[in-house]
Amino acid sequence: MGILTSLPESTMTIDWANFTPGGALIGGLLIGFAAAFLVITLGRVAGISGIVGALLPGGGARSGDRGWRVAFVLGLLAAPGLAALSGIAVPVPVAPVDWPWLIAAGLLVGVGTRVGSGCTSGHGVCGLSRGSVRSLAATLTFMGTGIVTVWILEHGLRVMP
Amino acid sequence: MRSLAAFFAGLTLGVGLIVSGMISPAKVIGFLDLAGLWDPSLGFVMGGALLVSAAGFAWAQRRGRSALGDEPLVLPARSPVDRRLLVGAALFGVGWGIGGFCPGPGLVGVAILSADAIVFTLAMLVGMALAHRGLGREPSVRGDRDA
Numbered sequence A: 001m002g003i004l005t006s007l008p009e010s011t012m013t014i015d016w017a018n019f020t021p022g023g024a025l026i027g028g029l030l031i032g033f034a035a036a037f038l039v040i041t042l043g044r045v046a047g048i049s050g051i052v053g054a055l056l057p058g059g060g061a062r063s064g065d066r067g068w069r070v071a072f073v074l075g076l077l078a079a080p081g082l083a084a085l086s087g088i089a090v091p092v093p094v095a096p097v098d099w100p101w102l103i104a105a106g107l108l109v110g111v112g113t114r115v116g117s118g119c120t121s122g123h124g125v126c127g128l129s130r131g132s133v134r135s136l137a138a139t140l141t142f143m144g145t146g147i148v149t150v151w152i153l154e155h156g157l158r159v160m161p
Numbered sequence B: 001m002r003s004l005a006a007f008f009a010g011l012t013l014g015v016g017l018i019v020s021g022m023i024s025p026a027k028v029i030g031f032l033d034l035a036g037l038w039d040p041s042l043g044f045v046m047g048g049a050l051l052v053s054a055a056g057f058a059w060a061q062r063r064g065r066s067a068l069g070d071e072p073l074v075l076p077a078r079s080p081v082d083r084r085l086l087v088g089a090a091l092f093g094v095g096w097g098i099g100g101f102c103p104g105p106g107l108v109g110v111a112i113l114s115a116d117a118i119v120f121t122l123a124m125l126v127g128m129a130l131a132h133r134g135l136g137r138e139p140s141v142r143g144d145r146d147a
Helices: A021-041 A047-053 A068-083 A100-113 A119-130 A134-157 B001-020 B023-033 B041-063 B085-099 B105-111 B115-135
Strands: none
Touching: A021 A100, A021 A119, A021 B001, A021 B041, A047 A068, A047 A100, A047 A119, A047 B001, A047 B105, A068 B001, A068 B105, A100 B085, A100 B105, A100 B115, A119 B041, A119 B105, A119 B115, A134 B023, A134 B085, B001 B041, B001 B105, B023 B041, B023 B085
């Protein structure tokens, strides 16, 4: 099971069959609108790991600072219902790996986003939007390790289909 | 009113994650898989999000105060890049690459009753609480410094 025994079959091939620029752009605009709306109305950053994490044991949210966080999470949880009612397709997310891998993934994402103070939304959208150098460094880092991880799993170990 | 605004923001963000395809681990991994069949869609998600969000942040920062409650914005301080930031982001990226889930899509997936999303999200919440225990020893840097 040598990681480096199999080199990638090809260098960059675009997956035209799964490329969905229209939905991606519209969804992205909605995500950006949500972040803009939250910072304009409440003056808060729409970083999901921060909003959720602060509610957990040891997360540090003061009692007066919990209500909006809970409401935000409830909004996220209500999204599939609204989407379905609006006739938007809501596919059930299926991961390409088994549960032991998913548990490891969840632990890494949980620890990593709290140690690194943010996730895709907090650093990748909000942080970059306000020109934060820390968020740029974080985004490049998690994209980088994500790319390397997928490369190892798909082309090195071939764990994924 | 504050709760209603936060609920609306979460709802819109969640619908955005669904419409964009980011709730699909296969889509995320297709984006990270530069060496295989590369799906650039998530680049469009990021581009679209940054376009609107950057305008919103510029406006909010020019105003300097929240529209509801007229309070000062709560934005992370401009501190230098440090080891803790990079180590955390690196671990997050590895987990993101393994499962194809980040925190938002994980939570939205829970509401779709995806077993995979539920397993991922429970582990993520445990991971967050574990991080708080570890970081508790340095309270000055605990919490959401950036987001």
